[in-house]
Amino acid sequence: xxxxxxxxxxxxxxxxxxxxxxxxxxxxxxxxxxxxxxxxxxxxxxxxxxxxxxxxxxxxxxxxxxxxxxxxxxxxxxxxxxxxxxxxxxxxxxxxxxxxxxxxxxxxxxxxxxxxxxxxxxxxxxxxxxxxxxxxxxxxxxxxxxxxxxxxxxxxxxxxxxxxxxxxxxxxxxxxxxxxxxxxxxxxxxxxxxxxxxxxxxxxxxxxxxxxxxxxxxxxxxxxxxxxxxxxxxxxxxxxxxxxxxxxxxxxxxxxxxxxxxxxxxxxxxxxxxxxxxxxxxxxxxxxxxxxxxxxxxxxxxxxxxxxxxxxxxxxxxxxxxxxxxxxxxxxxxxxxxxxxxxxxxxxxxxxxxxxxxxxxxxxxxxxxxxxxxxxxxxxxxxxxxxxxxxxxxxxxxxxxxxxxxxxxxxxxxxxxxxxxxxxxxxxxxxxxxxxxxxxxxxxxxxxxxxxxxxxxxxxxxxxxxxxxxxxxxxxxxxxxxxxxxxxxxxxxxxxxxxxxxxxxxxxxxxxxxxxxxxxxxxxxxxxxxxxxxxxxxxxxxxxxxxxxxxxxxxxxxxxxxxxxxxxxxxxxxxxxxxxxxxxxxxxxxxxxxxxxxxxxxxxxxxxxxxxxxxxxxxxxxxxxxxxxxxxxxxxxxxxxxxxxxxxxxxxxxxxxxxxxxxxxxxxxxxxxxxxxxxxxxxxxxxxxxxxxxxxxxxxxxxxxxxxxxxxxxxxxxxxxxxxxxxxxxxxxxxxxxxxxxxxxxxxxxxxxxxx
Amino acid sequence: xxxxxxxxxxxxxxxxxxxxxxxxxxxxxxxxxxxxxxxxxxxxxxxxxxxxxxxxxxxxxxxxxxxxxxxxxxxxxxxxxxxxxxxxxxxxxxxxxxxxxxxxxxxxxxxxxxxxxxxxxxxxxxxxxxxxxxxxxxxxxxxxxxxxxxxxxxxxxxxxxxxxxxxxx
Ligand code: SF4
Numbered sequence: 001x002x003x004x005x006x007x008x009x010x011x012x013x014x015x016x017x018x019x020x021x022x023x024x025x026x027x028x029x030x031x032x033x034x035x036x037x038x039x040x041x042x043x044x045x046x047x048x049x050x051x052x053x054x055x056x057x058x059x060x061x062x063x064x065x066x067x068x069x070x071x072x073x074x075x076x077x078x079x080x081x082x083x084x085x086x087x088x089x090x091x092x093x094x095x096x097x098x099x100x101x102x103x104x105x106x107x108x109x110x111x112x113x114x115x116x117x118x119x120x121x122x123x124x125x126x127x128x129x130x131x132x133x134x135x136x137x138x139x140x141x142x143x144x145x146x147x148x149x150x151x152x153x154x155x156x157x158x159x160x161x162x163x164x165x166x167x168x169x170x171x172x173x174x175x176x177x178x179x180x181x182x183x184x185x186x187x188x189x190x191x192x193x194x195x196x197x198x199x200x201x202x203x204x205x206x207x208x209x210x211x212x213x214x215x216x217x218x219x220x221x222x223x224x225x226x227x228x229x230x231x232x233x234x235x236x237x238x239x240x241x242x243x244x245x246x247x248x249x250x251x252x253x254x255x256x257x258x259x260x261x262x263x264x265x266x267x268x269x270x271x272x273x274x275x276x277x278x279x280x281x282x283x284x285x286x287x288x289x290x291x292x293x294x295x296x297x298x299x300x301x302x303x304x305x306x307x308x309x310x311x312x313x314x315x316x317x318x319x320x321x322x323x324x325x326x327x328x329x330x331x332x333x334x335x336x337x338x339x340x341x342x343x344x345x346x347x348x349x350x351x352x353x354x355x356x357x358x359x360x361x362x363x364x365x366x367x368x369x370x371x372x373x374x375x376x377x378x379x380x381x382x383x384x385x386x387x388x389x390x391x392x393x394x395x396x397x398x399x400x401x402x403x404x405x406x407x408x409x410x411x412x413x414x415x416x417x418x419x420x421x422x423x424x425x426x427x428x429x430x431x432x433x434x435x436x437x438x439x440x441x442x443x444x445x446x447x448x449x450x451x452x453x454x455x456x457x458x459x460x461x462x463x464x465x466x467x468x469x470x471x472x473x474x475x476x477x478x479x480x481x482x483x484x485x486x487x488x489x490x491x492x493x494x495x496x497x498x499x500x501x502x503x504x505x506x507x508x509x510x511x512x513x514x515x516x517x518x519x520x521x522x523x524x525x526x527x528x529x530x531x532x533x534x535x536x537x538x539x540x541x542x543x544x545x546x547x548x549x550x551x552x553x554x555x556x557x558x559x560x561x562x563x564x565x566x567x568x569x570x571x572x573x574x575x576x577x578x579x580x581x582x583x584x585x586x587x588x589x590x591x592x593x594x595x596x597x598x599x600x601x602x603x604x605x606x607x608x609x610x611x612x613x614x615x616x617x618x619x620x621x622x623x624x625x626x627x628x629x630x631x632x633x634x635x636x637x638x639x640x641x642x643x644x645x646x647x648x649x650x651x652x653x654x655x656x657x658x659x660x661x662x663x664x665x666x667x668x669x670x671x672x673x674x675x676x677x678x679x680x681x682x683x684x685x686x687x688x689x690x691x692x693x694x695x696x697x698x699x700x701x702x703x704x705x706x707x708x709x710x711x712x713x714x715x716x717x718x719x720x721x722x723x724x725x726x727x728x729x730x731x732x733x734x735x736x737x738x739x740x741x742x743x744x745x746x747x748x749x750x751x752x753x754x755x756x
Numbered sequence: 757x758x759x760x761x762x763x764x765x766x767x768x769x770x771x772x773x774x775x776x777x778x779x780x781x782x783x784x785x786x787x788x789x790x791x792x793x794x795x796x797x798x799x800x801x802x803x804x805x806x807x808x809x810x811x812x813x814x815x816x817x818x819x820x821x822x823x824x825x826x827x828x829x830x831x832x833x834x835x836x837x838x839x840x841x842x843x844x845x846x847x848x849x850x851x852x853x854x855x856x857x858x859x860x861x862x863x864x865x866x867x868x869x870x871x872x873x874x875x876x877x878x879x880x881x882x883x884x885x886x887x888x889x890x891x892x893x894x895x896x897x898x899x900x901x902x903x904x905x906x907x908x909x910x911x912x913x914x915x916x917x918x919x920x921x922x923x924x925x
Contacts, residue, residue: 031902137912138903139901139903139904139911139912140903143903156902156903158903161905162905163904163905163906164905166904166905182906183904183905183906183907183908184908186904186905187901187903187904187908187910187911188910190904191910191911191912194912195912199823214882214886215882215885215886217885223899223900223901223911224899224900224901224911224912224913225856225899225911225912225913225914226911226912228852228856228893228912228913229856229912229913232852232853232856249882250878250881250882250885251875251878251879251882253878254874254875254878257874257878257894258874265902268839268896269839269841269874269894269896270896271895271896271897271898271899271900271913272893272894272895272896272899272913273841273893273894273896274891274892274893274894275881275885275891275892275893275894276890276891277885277889277890277891278890279890280846280852280890280891281846281888281890281891282846282849282850282851282852282853282890282891283849283850285819285822285850285853286819287819287822287823288819289819290818290819290820290823291818291819291820292818292819293816293817293818294797294817294818294819294821294822294850294853295799295816295817295849295850295853297849
């Protein structure tokens with residue numbers, strides 16, 4: 001299959017996203033943003049958050065490692081308890097088994113608790129085709145059933161439906177004389193309907209959040225009580241769960257119980273955590289015999305079937321890159337924390353069943369790559385979900401790997417010579433032209449600088465923009481970066497060297513592609529600031545980090561860049577020089593992905609000796625060298641109008657925040673006397689090349705709205721805007737009327753000489 | 757149990773949409789009666805010195821009684837101080853129904869069975885499950901949903917939860 005996007009395909013996708021932005025987008029955001037904020041609050045409040053996350057991950061890793069043994073143990077213990085276990089190879093096998101159980105029970109109707117796994121295997125349709133009534137009892141699922149709609153979130157399936165829509169739906173569907181309006185009325189009405197269905201049902205089907213191998217216990221995490229009713233009232237209980245839900249023992253549940261409510265919605269704990277070891281010894285109450293004694297000894301009539309579904313999971317377990325997906329406990333935090341998801345929900349950011357960041361892993365594993373191709377680009381790699389995930393899954397990496405696999409399978413006939421001249425990579429020839437162009441940004445930038453300013457004029461010239469949009473999907477509403485004829489490296493080499501007699505440190509300022517070719521001023525400011533603090537600075541020619549190709553899923557190309565960077569820096573690192581990085585997304589590569597691309601020694605050398613610019617400045621200020629006086633402060637900066645106001649509005653960078661580095665910038669600025677207000681959005685929406693792509697331009701701008709709102713509010717509207725990331729700066733330039741700079745530019749000692 | 761655990765438990769309950777009181781065995785009967793919205797069904801209590809016999813709680817209900825009941829009274833197993841969680845267990849026949857169908861659930865817990873953390877409770881329950889307990893529901897507050905556009909209690913289970921803590925002050 002091809003990942004190449006035709007212009008028409010892009011238009012169609014843009015239109016679909018626009019529709020979602022206009023219809024359900026704001027409802028999704030209004031629902032999941034409070035979940036995300038609650039998650040921050042609760043993670044912060046709990047002292048043990050990190051300990052729980054580590055424990056949870058370890059338990060999952062161990063359980064997946066030992067899965068075949070644990071599976072056998074579950075089969076034995078559930079059988080001993082009096083239940084039946086069936087391991088289903090695939091969706092069809094699972095459906096068939098459940099249908100046979102339901103038919104053997106002579107069931108006319110079935111009630112269900114919420115279960116994404118039964119969605120995955122399309123169970124409802126199958127049962128209905130066999131003439132069996134199926135009722136979803138989870139209120140959100142019930143709403144979707146009535147609306148004939150699909151889940152838009154893995155934990156809260158109806159996040160795209162507003163109260164008004166649900167009211168209209170109920171009023172029409174049930175033809176109500178007295179229309180329902182409030183959430184209380186809607187809940188009471190649904191409850192009444194569903195109680196009747198529960199009382200009539202012959203079989204109850206539920207999922208399971210965990211299955212313990214020591215006792216055969218199902219753990220169900222819920223708030224409503226519907227699952228409990230569904231599995232208590234009918235005498236036949238079928239639980240359907242993926243094989244990955246098995247954990248070794250009941251004691252292992254503890255970190256999950258403590259994390260799942262906080263992670264999913266910022267709840268301290270969910271209303272019900274049920275530990276069920278069926279068949280239950282609860283009496284079967286015959287509600288159709290009103291005069292029968294209710295609490296008798298009829299529990300023997302109960303039967304229980306546990307259907308454990310493989311459907312690709314064992315293959316995922318064997319796949320080094322997808323395996324971590326199986327650690328997922330489906331809490332939904334990666335969706336809630338995702339800026340793109342907040343705008344469009346799972347109907348755009350999701351596949352056949354699963355949605356949000358981890359959906360790529362699940363869909364690739366259970367439904368195959370085709371289900372992923374449509375939405376995988378919506379993960380921009382911002383990494384905000386990684387610290388939200390209760391089991392610490394590297395969700396962006398899974399997205400990158402699957403993107404790479406989709407690229408590998410791309411159609412070679414789509415090879416295009418117009419872009420290929422600028423794109424000397426090892427990727428498959430059918431790779432999408434836009435991806436290829438953005439993935440090779442370094443080549444483009446080198447060419448742009450060589451031919452600047454002509455290249456800038458040509459690139460921004462109407463017909464050229466139209467061609468660029470058609471061929472490579474670069475949205476013409478975006479300003480293109482303006483390449484500078486003199487790169488940072490050129491400037492540094494040609495200038496009079498600064499004499500630093502007794503340097504406090506020796507450092508290489510890493511000339512990332514943007515700083516080197518476009519944002520040259522921030523590079524110069526960084527050199528001056530570091531020198532003023534007593535650092536002997538070098539700005540050698542170093543390969544670009546590989547961030548650009550990586551974000552397009554071009555892993556081979558990114559790996560080649562990593563090796564080149566490592567080779568370019570090797571000599572410097574051997575000399576004990578530090579590496580100072582301006583662009584947070586590049587630092588995130590050095591500290592993160594390079595572990596996968598380089599041998600252990602080379603990785604450790606780079607990771608341990610690289611610093612974000614302000615992290616480094618902060619460290620220098622803590623040391624014995626020149627103090628804060630060496631840097632320009634608000635009075636000097638303002639005297640020459642840069643910045644315009646001593647009050648700053650600062651937007652950190654998503655990966656910088658994930659690395660925990662945001663505080664250094666604010667600390668340095670505040671020490672210099674700046675008053676700093678910080679944005680708290682997950683992402684600016686630009687995310688590298690994402691916002692340039694014509695199919696995502698509007699989504700990118702919609703995501704940016706939150707940041708715009710924060711920086712145009714009363715208390716920030718007149719503040720000077722500073723931002724650490726290149727793409728954030730570009731996005732801020734399109735969002736705001738005032739311009740923005742990198743924070744190093746407001747502390748640049750060079751401002752002083754301008755004052756002289 | 758420590759008295760610290762009981763106090764933590766009470767503080768946690770204060771932060772939940774539940775009501776609670778601490779009573780000794782002498783006060784128990786009137787405490788239960790005053791919380792009951794009739795008709796009430798329930799299951800026998802395993803605690804020394806208190807009983808639901810001779811109260812208005814119906815301990816031998818018919819199927820219809822279960823459906824019509826407005827209040828269900830059940831004992832609770834180990835309670836978790838850090839969250840204000842009570843555990844409803846199937847060791848008491850019918851407790852699931854009595855705690856799930858009526859609008860109000862009154863749960864009676866022994867102060868002596870209050871533990872500090874979820875870990876502690878799981879340890880106790882693991883032993884009981886090993887010994888044959890088939891259902892233990894860790895219940896924190898009433899049944900809830902936000903699926904209809906705003907938080908609502910009583911989604912499927914009870915709308916209100918009242919906790920009676922048995923033990924001297
Ligand atoms: S990947 Fe992590 S954050 Fe996302 S749903 Fe799974 S467990 Fe939750």
